[in-house]
Amino acid sequence: MKTEVLQGKIALKRASELIAQGEVVAFPTETVYGLGANAFDSEAVSKIFVAKGRPNDNPLIVHVADKSDITPLVDYISPYAQAIIDNFMPGPITVIMPKSDKVPSNVSAGLSTVGIRMPMHPVAREFIRECGLPIAAPSANTSTHISPTSAKHVYDDMQGKIPLIVDGGNCEVGIESTIIDTTTDVPTILRPGAITAQDLAKVLGQVVNFTGEVVVAKAPGMKYKHYAPTCEMVVAKELADALAEYDRKSKNCRPVLICSTIWTQKVGDRRVIDVGDNDKQVARNIYGAMHEAQEIGDYIICQDFGDSGVMLSVMNRVIKASGGKRI
Ligand code: TXA
Ligand code: MG
Numbered sequence: 626m627k628t629e630v631l632q633g634k635i636a637l638k639r640a641s642e643l644i645a646q647g648e649v650v651a652f653p654t655e656t657v658y659g660l661g662a663n664a665f666d667s668e669a670v671s672k673i674f675v676a677k678g679r680p681n682d683n684p685l686i687v688h689v690a691d692k693s694d695i696t697p698l699v700d701y702i703s704p705y706a707q708a709i710i711d712n713f714m715p716g717p718i719t720v721i722m723p724k725s726d727k728v729p730s731n732v733s734a735g736l737s738t739v740g741i742r743m744p745m746h747p748v749a750r751e752f753i754r755e756c757g758l759p760i761a762a763p764s765a766n767t768s769t770h771i772s773p774t775s776a777k778h779v780y781d782d783m784q785g786k787i788p789l790i791v792d793g794g795n796c797e798v799g800i801e802s803t804i805i806d807t808t809t810d811v812p813t814i815l816r817p818g819a820i821t822a823q824d825l826a827k828v829l830g831q832v833v834n835f836t837g838e839v840v841v842a843k844a845p846g847m848k849y850k851h852y853a854p855t856c857e858m859v860v861a862k863e864l865a866d867a868l869a870e871y872d873r874k875s876k877n878c879r880p881v882l883i884c885s886t887i888w889t890q891k892v893g894d895r896r897v898i899d900v901g902d903n904d905k906q907v908a909r910n911i912y913g914a915m916h917e918a919q920e921i922g923d924y925i926i927c928q929d930f931g932d933s934g935v936m937l938s939v940m941n942r943v944i945k946a947s948g949g950k951r952i
Pocket of ligand 2: 763764772
C-alpha cells in the first residue's frame with residue numbers, strides 16, 4: 626500500500642473519504658499523532674489493531690469535535706466527568722466513562738467503559754467534523770515504538786501500512802493526554818500528562834494516581850512495554866555520571882545525550898540533543914529527541930528531569946523508554 630502525506634483542505638477531503646470507506650487515517654493532535662477510524666464501525670477499528678500490531682485487549686480512545694458528540698457514546702456523565710469536560714475540554718485529556726451500546730466492543734477491548742477525548746488541535750477538530758463521526762484512535766505508531774509527534778515520525782514508522790497521513794506540523798504538547806477514570810469512587814489518573822494531578826485536584830477536589838495491580842488495560846502502558854526506542858536507553862540524575870557513561874560507551878558505540886539546555890552547555894563536543902530550557906519545551910521535544918537519537922546513535926543517555934509538574938509525566942515516558950535503567 627502506498628502511504629500518501631497530504632496537507633490542508635485536500636488532506637481533509639481525502640481523509641474523510643477514506644474514513645467513510647472504513648479505512649484508517651493518521652492525523653495530528655496537540656499531544657501526538659493518532660491513527661483514526663470510524664468508532665462506530667468495528668471492522669474499520671480492527672484495521673487499526675492490524676496496522677499497529679496492537680494487542681486487542683488494549684482499548685482505544687474515542688475522539689470527538691464537539692461536546693454534544695459525547696452524549697451518544699456514554700451511558701451517563703457523572704458530575705466529576707462533567708467538571709472535567711467543562712474545565713479541560715478541548716485539551717490534552719481523556720476521560721473514562723461508562724460506555725453506551727453504540728460503541729463496538731473492540732474499541733473498548735471488551736470493557737464496559739470508554740475513553741473520550743476532545744482534541745484542541747484545529748486540524749484534528751476539522752478532520753473529525755469533516756468525517757461527521759467519532760474517531761477511535763490510538764497513537765499512530767507501531768505497538769511498542771515511540772509515539773509520533775510529526776508526520777515524518779508517522780511516515781518512517783508506518784509507511785506501507787496505512788493509506789494516508791494528514792500532515793499538521795509538529796505536536797505542541799508532545800506527550801499523550803492525561804487519562805482520568807471517573808468511574809471509580811475517587812477520580813483516578815491512569816496516565817499522567819500535561820494536565821497534572823494538581824490541575825485536576827483544583828477542579829475535582831480530589832484525585833488519586835493509579836497504583837494497583839495491572840489488570841486488563843486498567844493502567845494504560847503499564848501492562849505493555851511502550852515507547853521504547855530501538856536502542857538501549859538509560860537515565861542519569863547527575864551530569865558528571867552522564868558524561869562518564871558517555872565517554873566509557875563511546876569506545877565501542879555511538880552514545881547520544883538527551884538533556885536540557887543547562888546540561889547541553891557543559892557537554893563539550895559530545896553528541897547531544899537539547900530539549901530546551903523549560904517544562905513545556907522538554908515535553909514538546911522529548912519524543913522527537915528519542916526518534917532522532919535512535920537514528921544518529923545506538924545508546925541513549927537521558928537526563929532525569931525530576932518530578933515537579935509536567936516533568937512527572939515526561940519522566941513517566943522516559944522511564945518506560947529506558948525500561949527503568951539508571952546509571
Ligand atoms: O493523547 C492521546 O491520548 C493520543 C492521541 C492520539 O489522542 N492517544 C493515545 O492513544 O495515546 P493510545 O492508544 O496510544 O493510548 C491510550 C491508552 C491505552 O494505554 C489504553 O489502555 C487506555 O488509553 N485506555 C483506553 N480506553 C480505556 C478504558 N476504557 N479504560 C482504561 N484505559 C483505557
Ligand atoms: Mg500509544
